[in-house]
Amino acid sequence: MEAELIYIGLAAVFGIFMAWGIGANDVANAMATSVGSKALTIRQAILAAAVFEFLGAVLAGGAVTATIRTGIVDAGLFADTPELLVYGMLASWLAAGTWLLIASKNGWPVSTTHSIVGAIVGFAAVGIGIDAVQWGQVGTIIISWVVSPLTAGLIAFLIYESVQRLILRQDDPLDKAKRFVPYYIFLAAFTTTLVTLLKGLSHVGLEISVANSYFLAVAIAAAIAIVGALAIRRIQPDPKLEKKQHFYTVERVFGVLMIVTACSMAFAHGSNDVANAIGPLAAVISVAQTGMVDSKSTIPAWVLMVGGSGIVIGLATFGRHVIATVGEKITQLTPSRGFAAELAAASTIVIASGTGMPISTTHTLVGAVLGVGLARGIDAIDLRVVGRILVSWVVTVPAGALLSILFFFVLKNVLP
């Protein structure tokens, strides 16, 4: 029993630390545009991010966590030696953490998700045996890494094209913005809510029928859109600033929309990335408590909450600084462009979360930004970064795997 407590303790510490890292660095991607464009103050952004990251993690993080916990390794093979799974999960974390540290020291755009998945595959394939890996599932996950940025890019392209056609290229962009932006708000709120209701909530034990889910999603989205429309109605043009920048007031209208998409993005991020921090924890706990690997039991809600809290703590301690720095650098992402990227990325990510696919939220957002760029929406995109991301894809999985194999054998000999 003592050993089990050590495992759970270690796992909880690792998990919170990982979640803290995610909160400190990655949440900025969701909120920085809103702060950079002054749609939100930094204080409001942190508050909104904390609330929606937590909600995303707890309400919609279950499916991806389940995948990390039992979808990659074949749990059945551990029936006789459950402690090996515990070593493996701990090793995977150490491996992912180490790799992320090395990568961030060198400025490589490495994904947390890719590192964790690579690490789990690594310890399972070498430490246990090639058959321990559910290769079919791993293949699907890897395909989803390619598909998710492409999908986000395509959606972002279409959204921004529609914004240009319906609003920006018209003779009266402000009137058109005031008329159409509430519909975009509805779309953003509807997508996030619907996917969560349909796919996410079953993991926290709430079952809502499909018809009711649609009805509820429409109701919630409509309510948010109406609040948004009221806020938009109060925006008055500022002739002095308009003269310098015709789209000044139009962008302020989009600023309202951007608050909604930033919240969706934070929610989506929480729903997918919380698994990186607590997926292994969930696995360790179920082994330690029952002495065996049970892929059927649901993940305890408190585990998701631990992950969510870790992210919020990371956000509160370092997030402010990162949001401010990133916000300054991405001013090209004005609200009209930023919302298109965020809405596309958030929709793609929540759908991935709903189907249990652990994807890279950052790379998905990058794909979305490129989509806006293809719609001639962004002044200058540095393609070298895109190249570096592609290289990091190829390198990260083997690196995570090698490191976790190393840690696995060390832990196996050191731990009781």
Place this chain on the structure above:
Amino acid sequence: MVNVLASLFGASPVQPLEKHIDIAYQSSKLLIPFFEAVIAGDWTKATEIRERIVAYENEADDLKKQIRLGLPKSLFMPVPREDLLELLLVQDKIANRAKDVSGLVLGRKMQIPAVMAEDFMGFIRRTVDAAKQARKSVRELDELYATGFRGAEVNLVTNLIEELDRIETETDELQIRVRASLFAVESTLDPVNVVFLYRVIELTGEIGDMAERVGRRLELLLS
């Protein structure tokens, strides 16, 4: 910690280009008080204004270099990099010519014959108008980027460029008039001075030409 999203964005050339045309316009605008001082024979004032023109020209040069450095080949932009660099080059020449013409006049302490002074100042003012209209057109760049170079904004810029062309045509006509009035009195003047007066008229005319070429370059971005 390097944030991927932050490093994805290259330096936007839009605001710097708008700033650059503003500096170029400011330097050309100073030609009005400069020639007024020259005609009044106030060389201390002319020297002082010329220094300000040179300062603007230097500032424009620095900014030009900075913009070029900020536009590596790896950038993905809605318009070709070459077109932007060409636009920048033409903008820069407005400031260059303002410096050249004021330098020439000051260096030779040139007198503008009284009979042609009025026509000459009219010519200078209209040339500065052309530079101002060029600035107004380039200032629409950020809006053009936002709309993806299509729609109502394109019509707006096209109209601005048409107006720029009209102003430039006027400066051409004024230039012919100034030449004619110089021709009428040239036999009474020192021949060397006359040669350089034609050169001053020519250089000033080039400012109008450059302003017009700014319009042409912008038009290329629209197509």
